[in-house]
Amino acid sequence: MPVRVTPETFSMVNYDSAVIAATVEKLIADVGLPTDTPVSLEVDERVPLGKAEIRSVDPIELFVEGGAIEDAKRPREFSSEAALDVVGRLLMEVRDRLDPAFGAPPLDEEITVPVRTAWEIYAVGRLSRRGHRGQRQRRLYAFRTRHGFTDVADAAFESLWSGDGLCFADVVRISESTRQMLR
Amino acid sequence: MKHALPVEELARDERFVRVELFTRAIDPRTVPDDRQRAGPRIKITPDRPDAPDAARVLMHGIFMGELQALEGAGRTCWDFETGSGPQEAPFELKLNMARQCWDEARHCEISVKLGEWMGTEIGEFAEATFLYEAACNPDPVLRLTGVNRALEGLAIDVFNTMREFARAAGDPVLEFCEDWMLADEVTHVKMGSDWLRKLTEDDPERRQRALEFQRVVDKLFSLGGFRGEDDDSPIRLARRFRELAGFADEEIDEIAGLSREARDEFLQHRAALAEDARERTGTDG
Amino acid sequence: MADPKKPRAAFAPWDRRELPGVFDVEESARRVGTYKWIEMRLFEALGGWVATVPELDVKLRLGTHCYHHAWHAELWHKRLPELREMNPDRLTGPPNENMVAFVAALTEPEAPELTIEKLVGVYRVLIPHKIAAYTYHLNNTSTITDAPTIRSLKFVLQDEFDDWRDGEMMIQSLLENAEDVERAAAHQARLEQLLVAAGGIAGPGTIGDPWAKPLEPEAEVPA
Ligand SMILES: [Fe+2]
Ligand SMILES: [Fe+2]
Numbered sequence: 228m229p230v231r232v233t234p235e236t237f238s239m240v241n242y243d244s245a246v247i248a249a250t251v252e253k254l255i256a257d258v259g260l261p262t263d264t265p266v267s268l269e270v271d272e273r274v275p276l277g278k279a280e281i282r283s284v285d286p287i288e289l290f291v292e293g294g295a296i297e298d299a300k301r302p303r304e305f306s307s308e309a310a311l312d313v314v315g316r317l318l319m320e321v322r323d324r325l326d327p328a329f330g331a332p333p334l335d336e337e338i339t340v341p342v343r344t345a346w347e348i349y350a351v352g353r354l355s356r357r358g359h360r361g362q363r364q365r366r367l368y369a370f371r372t373r374h375g376f377t378d379v380a381d382a383a384f385e386s387l388w389s390g391d392g393l394c395f396a397d398v399v400r401i402s403e404s405t406r407q408m409l410r
Numbered sequence: 411m412k413h414a415l416p417v418e419e420l421a422r423d424e425r426f427v428r429v430e431l432f433t434r435a436i437d438p439r440t441v442p443d444d445r446q447r448a449g450p451r452i453k454i455t456p457d458r459p460d461a462p463d464a465a466r467v468l469m470h471g472i473f474m475g476e477l478q479a480l481e482g483a484g485r486t487c488w489d490f491e492t493g494s495g496p497q498e499a500p501f502e503l504k505l506n507m508a509r510q511c512w513d514e515a516r517h518c519e520i521s522v523k524l525g526e527w528m529g530t531e532i533g534e535f536a537e538a539t540f541l542y543e544a545a546c547n548p549d550p551v552l553r554l555t556g557v558n559r560a561l562e563g564l565a566i567d568v569f570n571t572m573r574e575f576a577r578a579a580g581d582p583v584l585e586f587c588e589d590w591m592l593a594d595e596v597t598h599v600k601m602g603s604d605w606l607r608k609l610t611e612d613d614p615e616r617r618q619r620a621l622e623f624q625r626v627v628d629k630l631f632s633l634g635g636f637r638g639e640d641d642d643s644p645i646r647l648a649r650r651f652r653e654l655a656g657f658a659d660e661e662i663d664e665i666a667g668l669s670r671e672a673r674d675e676f677l678q679h680r681a682a683l684a685e686d687a688r689e690r691t692g693t694d695g
Numbered sequence: 696m697a698d699p700k701k702p703r704a705a706f707a708p709w710d711r712r713e714l715p716g717v718f719d720v721e722e723s724a725r726r727v728g729t730y731k732w733i734e735m736r737l738f739e740a741l742g743g744w745v746a747t748v749p750e751l752d753v754k755l756r757l758g759t760h761c762y763h764h765a766w767h768a769e770l771w772h773k774r775l776p777e778l779r780e781m782n783p784d785r786l787t788g789p790p791n792e793n794m795v796a797f798v799a800a801l802t803e804p805e806a807p808e809l810t811i812e813k814l815v816g817v818y819r820v821l822i823p824h825k826i827a828a829y830t831y832h833l834n835n836t837s838t839i840t841d842a843p844t845i846r847s848l849k850f851v852l853q854d855e856f857d858d859w860r861d862g863e864m865m866i867q868s869l870l871e872n873a874e875d876v877e878r879a880a881a882h883q884a885r886l887e888q889l890l891v892a893a894g895g896i897a898g899p900g901t902i903g904d905p906w907a908k909p910l911e912p913e914a915e916v917p918a
Contacts, residue, residue: 239438275439277460293439299467300427300536302437340459365529369462372579409580411743411805421749421807480758481746487761488743492735501735501772508738508765511745515758532751542746 230255231267239272240293240303247296250310251318257357258318260325268314270296279313284324284334289317308360312351315359319350323395330395341373345387345402346395352388363388374405413489417539417546420481425533453571456579465575465584466530472568473521474537475561479598480514482545482557483507490550496616499550500609506601513594520587527583544627551609552654555620558602560627562595569595623654716837717903723841724778726832728786729897731771733794735787737821738764740802749807753814753865760861763854770847777843790898797889811869812882818862819879820886824896826855831902 230251232244247268256262266287277295282288295313298306323346324331332338338346348366355361367384374380383405387398422428454464486507490499499507525532544556569592576585610617706712718726741761748754775783789795801821804812833848870876895901 273439274441275437276441277463299534300429302429302433302536303439340457343459362529364526365463365466368466368527368529372456372462372465372581376580376582411740411747411802415743415746419747421747421754423749423751477754480754484742484745484758484761486742487739487765501768504735504739505765505769508742508762511742511758512762515755518755518758 229263229265231265233267233269234272237270237272240297240305242270242272242293242296242305246305246307247310250307251314254311254315254318257354257359258315258322260318260322266318275302277313279317281317281321281324281334284321287318287321289314289321311359312362315354316347316350319354320346323350328394332395341406342399342402344369344373345383345398348384348387349390349393349398352390355388374402375409377408379408380405411488414546414548415485417543420478420539420542422537423533425531426537427533428539429536430539454575456575461575461579462528465572466525466528467535468568468572469521469524469528469584470530470535471538472565473518473525473532475541475565476514476517476521478539478542478545479557479562480511480518482542482553483510483514485545486550486553487511496613497548503550503605503609506605510598510601513598517591517594520591524584524587540631544623547623547654549616549620551606551616551620552623554602554605555624556627558598559606560624561631562598562602564628564631566592566595566599619654622650626650626654712838714837714839716841717835718832718837718841720778723836723844724775724780724786726828726897727771727774727778727844728780728783728788729790729794730828731768731775731783731787732789733798733821733825733896734764734768734771736798736802737817738762738768740798741817743802744813747805747807748810748813750810750865750869753810756861756865760858763858767851767854770851774844774847789893790896790901791893793889793893794896794898797886797893800886800889811866811875811879814862814866814869815879815882816886818859818866819883820890821896822855822859822862824890824901826852826859828896828901829855835903 230248232247232251235244237244247270251266251268252262255264255266264287266289268289268291269282270291270293272293274292275294275297276292279291279295280289282290291313296305296310298304298309323329324334348370351359351361351366355363366388367381370384370387371380374383383401386401387393390397420428454461454468458464484507486499487504490497490504492499492501492504494500522532541557541561544561545553547553547556569588573585573588573592576582576588606617606620610620738761741757741764745754745757745761748757772783772787775786780786789798801816804816829848829852833845833852836844838845866879870879890896
């Protein structure tokens with residue numbers, strides 16, 4: 228099995244590593260990575276918060292805190308919808324990072340919060356066109372809080388949300404030029 | 411229609427899922443100290459990476475609070491005979507509660523519109539029914555100290571924080587909403603203080619109990635998770651909360667029993683975690 | 696320019712207000728006492744129902760309307776001492792036992808499935824009766840001596856019309872099939888009979904039928 232989830236059994240939350248692995252497998256196909264791509268996902272069940280990050284791109288190693296894939300209505304229960312959102316976004320970013328044409332900075336290079344937000348919008352927009360829950364208004368709100376509550380910001384959001392074939396420099400340019408208007 | 415409607419009977423459509431007071435208290439997971447964000451005195455600033463979602467969660471929690479404040483104020487109109495006895499509510503107090511119903515209904519309307527604006531669905535997050543529980547106390551004065559003075563007092567903190575957040579992020583809609591809701595909440599806190607003074611003028615014992623209830627509610631609501639076995643432990647506070655709310659001893663014991671089990675389980679986990687941490691860091695803990 | 700010394704009539708030609716009215720002070724106070732009583736019962740019930748109604752829009756409307764009727768109760772409460780009733784509680788009461796039975800039946804529904812019954816009782820029975828009683832009072836009291844009551848009646852009636860419209864629309868939105876319609880009609884008929892037995896919200900003569908007598912409480916009132 229190309230997907231490895233740790234821990235194998237959970238004791239503080241009611242998660243099933245096989246179910247999580249199946250969700251990740253589906254995502255690998257959905258984001259357009261080869262279906263046999265090995266992915267490992269570490270879940271820190273002790274923390275009910277929502278941190279989610281890429282630890283390594285090659286091999287693909289992802290990390291989430293338990294709260295990131297938890298059912299927002301039922302404490303300590305797994306939510307496949309949340310997992311699809313969060314891990315989907317991470318895998319889309321991995322895909323971008325693996326694509327030389329995208330031109331992502333090295334993984335350990337700091338990315339500002341607004342640029343990170345812009346990249347996430349671009350990732351989730353593509354996922355939503357592949358049938359995933361996009362929560363457009365939620366994403367728009369996140370984008371606006373970092374880029375202003377203006378028509379210019381909304382237009383920038385649109386170009387990311389419906390964008391395709393953008394590269395990292397495009398994402399940075401869209402974010403920074405929009406923020407320039409705030410000053 | 412009966413008087414005193416238990417929290418389990420609050421009518422909700424299928425979007426809402428309720429999480430009981432003790433469910434949270436017995437959650438064995440911990441939030442690292444440097445990331446404690448539960449409770450009403452949290453600060454959400456736009457530079458926090460999770461700020462937009464944190465704001466959404468918080469405002470949904472506020473929406474649920476508004477709904478229960480509406481229901482609680484409504485129940486105070488209905489649950490008591492009109493009068494000045496200890497188990498009665500004066501006519502003017504009921505008028506105040508009816509006024510609060512209208513205000514809270516508007517706050518719900520505001521919250522729903524705000525949810526649409528922020529991209530939050532109604533019922534997207536679990537509903538904690540703590541406010542309504544505080545609003546169920548058999549003594550109207552305790553209802554007013556628990557809800558109007560304690561919880562609505564804390565709501566003022568949240569609204570202030572969120573108004574600052576809105577200003578910093580440049581969100582005109584959130585700022586507008588917070589501004590208006592703040593104005594109403596200040597009025598509700600004052601109602602609580604006025605009635606506490608008026609109704610317990612000649613009854614220092616009742617005043618004492620009301621103030622204790624306020625403190626317990628305040629602390630319970632402010633705590634994010636387990637804080638050890640001290641007097642502020644949520645389980646102990648929750649127990650006292652129930653005692654002051656007039657629950658039968660057996661009911662409290664049953665809850666306490668469940669809590670004790672959960673606590674034992676939790677302590678085992680914590681020991682294992684400490685062990686794990688020692689192994690990772692090579693320290694003695 | 697008008698001559699400031701020229702005498703003018705106290706009542707302008709277009710001012711047709713008249714003495715006397717149908718009610719003396721005592722009857723006015725009696726009616727107002729029953730109004731306060733029913734407004735109190737109504738705002739209390741609406742407040743209590745808020746928590747029992749799962750439909751979000753209805754929940755919020757009931758919370759809003761709860762205050763309207765509390766405010767009406769307050770207006771009547773303040774009017775009573777002005778009508779020589781220094782102890783407002785003395786006249787705050789139902790006109791008769793049949794009215795108490797009506798309120799008991801009105802406030803009986805509690806379960807979350809009974810929103811139709813809750814709304815029908817208020818918006819298809821009680822509020823139409825209130826509108827009738829207040830309109831009768833408005834049209835028959837002295838437009839000169841009882842102007843303060845008239846002013847309150849006009850405010851109150853405006854609320855009643857608005858709330859009635861809200862309530863009727865909520866009911867229509869909840870009636871989805873023949874069974875719902877029958878449920879609504881049956882509950883309405885049951886409550887209407889109780890209110891007829893009471894003679895209206897102010898008792899017999901509520902809308903000026905002085906010959907009317909209260910019906911026997913058990914008269915043909917189906918359970
Ligand atoms: Fe409120
Ligand atoms: Fe309030």
